[in-house]
Amino acid sequence: MDIQTLDYIIIFGFFAIVLSIGIYVSKKSGKSSSEYFLSGRTMPWWLLGLSMVATTFSTDTPNLVTDLVRTNGVSGNWGWWCFLVTGMLTVFVYAKLWRKSNVKTDLEFYELRYGGKAASFLRKFRAVYLGVIFNVITMSAVTLAAIKIGGVMLGLEPWVTVVAAGLITVIFSALGGFKGVVYSDFLLFFVAMAGAIGAAYYLVNLPEVGGIQAIIENENVKDKLSILPDMSDTKAVITLLVIPLAVQWWSSWYPGGEPGGGGYIAQRMLAAKNENHAIGATFFFNIMHYALRPWPWILVALASLVVYPDIASIHEAFPNVAEDKLGHDLAYSAMLTKLPSGLLGIVLASLVAAYMSTISTQLNWGSSYIVFDFYKQQVNPDATEKQMVNVGRLSTVVLMVLSALLALAMQNAMGIFNLLLSFGAGTGLIFILRWFWWRINAWSEITAMFSSGILAILLETTSLRGFLFNPDTGIFPDWGELPFIMIVTTIIWLTATFVTQPETKDVLRSFYKKIQPGGPGWSKVVDEAEADNADIVDSKEKWSVPSGITAMLLGVVLIYSIMFATGYWIYGETKLALILTAVVVVSGILLIRAWNKIKDSVL
Known part of the structure; x- marks a missing residue:
């Protein structure tokens, strides 16, 4: 060089x-943990x-x-x-x-x-x-x-x-x-x-x-x-x-x-x-x-x-x-x-x-x-x-x-990327559902975390991977490792969820009152609270998840369209690039409308 x-x-x-920059802000940053x-x-x-x-x-x-x-x-x-x-x-x-x-x-x-x-x-x-x-x-x-x-x-x-x-x-x-x-x-x-x-x-x-x-x-x-x-x-x-x-x-x-x-x-x-x-x-x-x-x-x-x-x-x-x-x-x-x-x-x-x-x-x-x-x-x-x-x-x-x-x-680096994916396989569904399903408890996460980690280690360090995923003699095709870990982990944490006690009413009601997650996954908790004359629902706040999912899908279309349109413009494939650019414009307009609905629901 x-x-x-x-x-x-x-x-x-x-x-x-x-x-x-680090020295300049160090005095203020050191004032408190926050x-x-x-x-x-x-x-x-x-x-x-x-x-x-x-x-x-x-x-x-x-x-x-x-x-x-x-x-x-x-x-x-x-x-x-x-x-x-x-x-x-x-x-x-x-x-x-x-x-x-x-x-x-x-x-x-x-x-x-x-x-x-x-x-x-x-x-x-x-x-x-x-x-x-x-x-x-x-x-x-x-x-x-x-x-x-x-x-x-x-x-x-x-x-x-x-x-x-x-x-x-x-x-x-x-x-x-x-x-x-x-x-x-x-x-x-x-x-x-x-x-x-x-x-x-x-x-x-x-x-x-x-x-x-x-x-x-x-x-x-x-x-x-x-x-x-x-x-x-x-x-x-x-x-x-x-x-x-x-x-x-x-x-x-x-x-x-x-x-x-x-x-x-x-x-x-x-x-x-x-x-x-x-x-x-x-x-x-x-x-x-x-x-x-x-x-x-x-x-x-x-x-x-x-x-x-x-x-x-x-x-x-x-x-x-x-x-x-x-x-x-x-x-x-x-x-x-x-x-x-x-x-x-x-x-x-x-x-x-x-x-x-x-x-x-x-x-x-x-x-x-x-x-x-x-x-x-x-x-x-x-x-x-x-x-x-x-x-x-x-x-x-x-x-x-x-x-x-x-x-x-x-x-x-790619080996590390794949290992981290394997370690976390099957746990993601819990992180999505725990906000919206009252029945998930701490044991759901504990069992998911340990089961996915143990499976990943076993597949990396023993002959189990060859027995299960060898393309010639294994039980599953060689691309089946991630789905295998995900399915086994999900079965384990769902089982743990239903064989262990749910969180207490006080914990669930306190969480709902602060976060207002809404949705059918919390209807049991809300109904029981109403029966006990406990006020945990904020009537002013709308449930924004349906609008959020609509916006999510439009956002996915928008960003993938930008990404692929950029690629096709670079490749010189004008027709495909123009079509995707039009999709960008349409999905962008629709996303703005969906986003405004979400903003209206945020207090």
């Missing part, structure tokens, strides 16, 4: 600005939306997209595109419910919705399970991508990348808290977008690539272009399209795509000024995340097939990269080495921005679990605000160290 003085000025100038983790619940929708988008940029995301495109073609992205349905459900149904709950973390919800020792255990266990274990795995995947980028583009040893990338991130995260994260995300978003778009434009037009038309006509690319899988290939259709759209989006828990909201998405909704700002933030995030952002990465991935048609060619070009780090995902970093000075500095800064945004969010979110849902609940119930902020800062550092150590032992 020929990195010039201009590139270094851009990169170190960016570092200085981000650190300055300021440190939720910025006093005063954030506007546009700032929170940009923060969500910046967070999900991540250094591992372009690597993952590149791996998917090079392995399965553009249609391979349906593995994560399907979570748009989850996102739209969160926007138009769950965003206002989360904001009305007024909890500090989404785990505090457990003791609002459930009661007794089971609810307390669930909250504390998931604080460690999600805040530490899952969080560290997610951050290590992001850091692994940084290691690969540092190795290919800068020739850095893995430990050097980990120390350099992690040190600045953990300093400004620990100092600035949530406000520092969100404010810096505003800058990080624009830097990351500029880098991604600039890199795609330059690399597609390299002489050895030859532009869009040359890519489309290239023999290595022709069978990778389709947005939908080959309909004559039954296995591809089931694996890449049917399973994600029919099962995966609602059944799997995945960071950033949790059914019913959750994680750092919930943290931002809880920090919003009000319910309408929570809805606006999540909608803005989804339209940016799915409709506009994937194509620069996809174009670089397609161009990489022209320059580096296989892993051997990548290895030949970069012989110093360790063999255990080789994979199709390296092609993205390999292409970036061809950028000129200036643009290279912007792209390197954008990759640093993506890394810092994701890691800082994960650190602050995971730390909030440790402080509110474990430390204050289990260790020190009388903790002062200062003590909670100090524990938050300490846990931020510890989480960073653990994720860095794990990243040094990892190899491939």
